[in-house]
Amino acid sequence: SAKAAGRNAVHFFEPQMQKTLSERASLETALRQAVADGQLRLMYQPQVDQAGNIHGAEVLLRWLHPSLGLLSPDRFIALAEETGLIIPIGQWVLEQACFQLQQFSQQPAMADISLSVNISIKQLRHPDFTRQVQTILSATRAPPQRLVLELTESDLVDDIEGCSHKMAPLRQTGVQFALDDFGTGYSSLAYLKKLPLDQLKVDQSFVRNVMHDQHDAAIVRTVIVLARALNLNVLAEGVETAEQLAFLQQQGCHNYQGYLFAQPLPLTDLIAMKQNQMHTLNRFTLSA
Ligand code: C2E
Ligand code: MG
Ligand code: MG
Ligand code: MG
Numbered sequence: 001s002a003k004a005a006g007r008n009a010v011h012f013f014e015p016q017m018q019k020t021l022s023e024r025a026s027l028e029t030a031l032r033q034a035v036a037d038g039q040l041r042l043m044y045q046p047q048v049d050q051a052g053n054i055h056g057a058e059v060l061l062r063w064l065h066p067s068l069g070l071l072s073p074d075r076f077i078a079l080a081e082e083t084g085l086i087i088p089i090g091q092w093v094l095e096q097a098c099f100q101l102q103q104f105s106q107q108p109a110m111a112d113i114s115l116s117v118n119i120s121i122k123q124l125r126h127p128d129f130t131r132q133v134q135t136i137l138s139a140t141r142a143p144p145q146r147l148v149l150e151l152t153e154s155d156l157v158d159d160i161e162g163c164s165h166k167m168a169p170l171r172q173t174g175v176q177f178a179l180d181d182f183g184t185g186y187s188s189l190a191y192l193k194k195l196p197l198d199q200l201k202v203d204q205s206f207v208r209n210v211m212h213d214q215h216d217a218a219i220v221r222t223v224i225v226l227a228r229a230l231n232l233n234v235l236a237e238g239v240e241t242a243e244q245l246a247f248l249q250q251q252g253c254h255n256y257q258g259y260l261f262a263q264p265l266p267l268t269d270l271i272a273m274k275q276n277q278m279h280t281l282n283r284f285t286l287s288a
Helices: 001-010 015-037 077-082 086-105 123-125 130-139 153-172 191-193 204-209 216-231 242-249 265-288
Strands: 040-048 053-067 069-071 112-118 146-151 176-180 200-202 233-236
Touching: 001 242, 015 053, 015 086, 015 233, 040 086, 040 265, 053 086, 053 200, 077 086, 086 112, 086 123, 086 130, 112 176, 123 130, 123 153, 130 153, 146 153, 153 176, 153 191, 176 216, 200 204, 200 216, 204 216, 216 233, 216 242
Parallel strands: 053 112, 112 146, 146 176, 176 200, 200 233
Antiparallel strands: 040 053, 053 069
16 A cells, blocks of 8 residues: 555665665765865885885775765775776776885885785776786886785685686786785685685784684684695784784794784885884894
């Protein structure tokens, strides 16, 4: 009946849901505008080796929203993926990262830094992905071997063959590939040998409890052993305490990223941190 339909309609457009829908719509409009208006920002989180030297940084996207302030990707990446906006956004991130890599290659303190860029599965699936990355690399004259593309484990498992075909030509030119959030996505490991990979990133959810949860400690140990056995670099994400670092070092983890070393930083802070470290190391070497 009309009354029932009316009741359903009223039920459907609950105030909270109406609010959520219109918030989403206005966020979408604003995100479209953000790309055009240059409201996107990049932060750089240092990655360090066993000696504590910065060898790279992960490029992390932020949106400087005119009224909401600085938004983290959890607030807008899913929306960007649903609306297709991730394609121009992802393109912009890659262009910025490659431009920066070219700049770094001219500065002695920065020349050996690599940049890790998060790639959404929507980007990778785009028929033109491989060519677009190649075009950006040659247009910016960035050294390809300093570019690391991070793919998420759970994204790849649906189409291992297709993904590895997209990755292979890039890897041949020197681009590296990392598997992000490793351990959270899938239980079978057979696909690991089919993908042209360079690095596994141990998910921070395991690192977080490594001192208090035997199972998480066992998973972290196992991932490190697995990576080393497969000749892959292994990086631990979300390292926050000296105890976690000591545990990871003991297990033979190669690289580290987390608040213990640095938060995601503006570019100038990353450069300053790396330059300071260079000076410290030089002094150390000279006095030794
Ligand atoms: P992710 O790639 O796993 O990045 C690591 C996240 O952990 C970052 O969050 C980083 O700020 C945070 N983090 C780093 N160290 C620590 C720590 O010690 N403790 C804790 N609790 N967290 C730490 P962020 O910047 O909010 O990014 C969240 C996610 O958004 C990223 O996870 C990545 O999946 C996605 N993302 C970021 N930038 C981009 C981008 O340019 N494109 C795409 N497609 N996704 C992006
Ligand atoms: Mg990542
Ligand atoms: Mg991660
Ligand atoms: Mg992630």
